[in-house]
Amino acid sequence: MxxxxxxxxxxxxxxxxxxxxxxxxxxxxxxxxxxxxxxxxxxxxxxxxxxxxxxxxxxxxxxxxxxxxxxxxxxxxxxxxxxxxxxxxxxxxxxxxxxxxxxxxxxxxxxxxxxxxxxxxxxxxxxxxxxxxxxxxxxxxxxxxxxxxxxxxxxxxxxxxxxxxxxxxxxxxxxxxxxxxxxxxxxxxxxxxxxxxxxxxxxSYEDVPTLQVTTYQVAKTDAQGNPVKDAKGNPVMQDVKADKQTIAMxxxxxxxxxxxxxxxxxxxxxxxxxxxxxxxxxxxxxxxxxxxxxxxxxxxxxxxxxVGDRRQGYAVLAAMTIAFAVACWGEISAEQSGNPVFTSLHVDQSASTLSAGGNMEGKETRFGIAQTGIFTVATTAASCGAVDAMHDSLTPMGGFVPLLLIQLGEVIFGGVGSGLYGMLVFALLAVFVAGLMIGRTPEYVGKKIESFEMKMVAIAILITPFLVLVGTSIGVLSPQGTAGISNPGPHGFTEILYAFSSAANNNGSAFAGLSVNTPFYNVLLAIAMWFGRFSSIVPVLAIAGALANKKRLAATAGTLPTHGPLFVVLLLGTLVLVGALTYVPALALGPVVEHLQLIAGH
Known part of the structure; x- marks a missing residue:
């Protein structure tokens, strides 16, 4: 950077x-x-x-x-x-x-x-x-x-x-x-x-004249759309003049x-x-x-x-902000570094007054690498899915960052509501792990966390990886799934992995190199979207009902403080260990392999 x-x-x-x-x-x-x-x-x-x-x-x-x-x-x-x-x-x-x-x-x-x-x-x-x-x-x-x-x-x-x-x-x-x-x-x-x-x-959409008139040839067709051929069986060509552009309103x-x-x-x-x-x-x-x-x-x-303790909210906000900053550093650094193959060819990819430097493929020159990188991180840290650049054109590590952010469950700020309840689920898991280490019943915000809550936490955390990994497996093993791949090899695998990660985590962005407007993908991705959304919402509401029914416990000398730097580190560690490691084998087959190939000059 x-x-x-x-x-x-x-x-x-x-x-x-x-x-x-x-x-x-x-x-x-x-x-x-x-x-x-x-x-x-x-x-x-x-x-x-x-x-x-x-x-x-x-x-x-x-x-x-x-x-x-x-x-x-x-x-x-x-x-x-x-x-x-x-x-x-x-x-x-x-x-x-x-x-x-x-x-x-x-x-x-x-x-x-x-x-x-x-x-x-x-x-x-x-x-x-x-x-x-x-x-x-x-x-x-x-x-x-x-x-x-x-x-x-x-x-x-x-x-x-x-x-x-x-x-x-x-x-x-x-x-x-x-x-x-x-x-x-x-x-x-x-x-x-x-x-x-x-x-x-x-x-209505408006037609405007173009600055330059272009004439090109296309095959002539009859009223039924069949190609017209001459006596020798060759297609009959006709001139088409392009002198206007339709502007959508x-x-x-x-x-x-x-x-x-x-x-x-x-x-x-x-x-x-x-x-x-x-x-x-x-x-x-x-x-x-x-x-x-x-x-x-x-x-x-x-x-x-x-909840009556503003420090609890600020602790969660601090964890999200730290993770967001790290993701921005990783994304912008990967794109600003450019393509290793170009570097090996002695192409200068450094930023200057005359050049943005780095990997500008698929990006808007209006925004540049910095704003594009922050946008890419924000849209995948949140469950937004809006894009101001083509994610399919990111470098392998530049694509790794948004893919990982989606797979973490989009809890780094996350979607409106879904980000915070996802992070609170990880917070419950974090205090449970801490309780196991010190031999004490876990508590969070004055509520004792018991077996029912942890069962619901397990369902909420594991349902999405299940949908992603099973859906990806079906995609790469079926002819209908692989038929949509436009980039063979690890990048094609990443396109399918990204699609199911995006659907099950309710993000909506795509690598865009995968043709998914087919009955196979339309149905399969819709299933992933529906269960990815509501199979996590129901356990969260169950946790809410169970916690509301509990008594509020007063903090004691043995209570784990959940509003300080130690808890922020514990929360981020739990997020990385549980959220990220679930997908390590899949990520290794996609963006990691592609990055290693790029370094090797392939």
Whole structure:
């Protein structure tokens, strides 16, 4: 890393922490109902929503009722999105006349957006109508993000309450998170993006003349699409003149804002945040990175305030920040070092006033290596999946970093809600390991951690690696799986490993060298997305219910402090040992082997 890389990384982390603390205070007041917005401004709106939906806002739920409500709500959401995608040709706000998605693609997309994955194996600007973008995909961007935050709030209540049978009301949590947190932030951020140059309109796509007219030949076809041949059987060629380019329009800024704030990641355009209409300037790029991590960082503050010990939240935030900084160093260093093969050919890849240096393949010159590296780390540390560069063009070690961040469970800040509840699961495991070492019953935030909680922790931690490794095995062993590989060898293996890691961990980014818009991958990845999301949420809610029912224990001389540097190190060590080592054999077959081949000049 050079001085510019270090400066940009430090600046970003400083701004993130400075904004996360006040946002965390506000979110706490919303979630506990003490905010003026909840008590006065939004009360009539809430009342109408609850009245129409038949919800008793005063009735709280057990963890089982909370889980059932959450699962049913998201299942209905998936059906609604699937329906929009299948009948959009008959719906309004479709100026380009797009037809329906195929059943398997619609199934994959519906599951993708409901699970906060936003995996897109289609080209949005040539597939999805404006109404579907807004009423189906953007709405789910809000609701899937609100679902993740609701789960972590329920878990925090489990720590904060004692001898209680309930963990809150899912419908009230969902409503307040959407109304008072996600919607206001998204509106403000959308306006900022429009000011930077992102588009927001409902125009039909526009044709503009190109600066240069190009003429090329293509094979002539008849009305049925069959090639026309001459008397000798050769294809008849015809001249085609390319003198215009079609520019896609649409309500981009509104989707872009919640795409980033909700760590969703699904872009309005296929190029995602590398597209100038989604991410016009270096400043918008910086703000989009910030938007990905601001709510996950603020939730750490919420955790400390709601359990009555702010140091607990800051300890978790410190662990996340340290891991994020290390990941940025690894990613930017790998890309700034460039390609070892070029170095062996005496190509100067160092940064200078005339050259960015390093590996600029697949990157936007508007952003450079530093902002691209931070974006890549942020989008895979969070469960966002938005990209401002082609991950398939990263160096082997540059690709290793985001892949590992996904496989850690995306708990380094992580997705909105999912990142913190994932990290708290690792915190429970860390205190359990510490308790075994000293022969004492583990405790965390005043709650005794017993066998039921540890069984749920084991399920929550192991279900995702199971989905990733089994799915990858099926992909590399089946003809349908290997048919989509465009880069044979270790890089092709990494493409499949990355796809299943991204799906099961609800990230949504891809190496993009793998052709996945097939029934095989659409169905298999959808299964990984659904169970990767909800097979971890249910155990987390079970932990919340069990903890809420326990008494709060007073700290004693033998209690392990969970708010200091020692616990931060223990938490990071547990994360690396359990989260990372699970995937070491698979990583060795992919990016590690490719890196060694590159060093050897292959």
């Amino acid at each position: 050079n001085t510019n890389d270090i400066f940009q990384t430090v600046l970003f982390i400083a701004v993130l922490i400075a904004l996360a603390i006040p946002l965390g205070r506000y979110m706490t007041s919303v979630l506990d109902g003490s905010s003026l917005a909840v008590r006065k401004i939004g009360k009539p709106i809430e009342y109408v929503i609850y009245k129409i939906a038949g919800i008793d806002a005063q009735a709280e739920m057990s963890w089982k009722a909370y889980a059932v409500a959450l699962l049913l709500f998201n299942a209905l959401g998936a059906l609604a999105v699937y329906g929009f995608l299948r009948v959009q040709q008959w719906l309004p706000a479709n100026p380009q006349g797009f037809g329906p998605m195929t059943p398997d693609a619609a199934f994959n997309t519906a599951i993708s957006f409901v699970t906060n994955t936003n995996w897109q194996d289609y080209t949005p600007e040539s597939t999805v109508s404006y109404l579907t973008q807004m009423a189906a995909l953007t709405v789910q961007n809000f609701l899937s993000a609100a679902t993740g935050i609701a789960v972590v709030v329920a878990l925090i209540r489990g720590f904060a309450r004692h001898t209680a049978k309930t963990i809150g009301n899912f419908w009230v949590d969902l409503t307040r998170i959407t109304l008072y947190i996600l919607a206001p932030l998204a509106i403000v951020f959308a306006v900022v993006l429009i000011g930077q140059g992102a588009i927001q309109n409902f125009k 649409g309500p981009v800024a509104s989707q872009e804002a919640i795409k980033m704030l909700g760590t969703n990641g699904g872009g309005f355009f296929n190029a995602n945040s590398a597209h100038p209409y989604e991410n016009p300037t270096p400043l918008s790029n910086f703000l989009q990175i910030l938007a990905m991590l601001i709510i996950p960082a603020a939730l750490c503050v919420v955790f400390g305030r709601m």
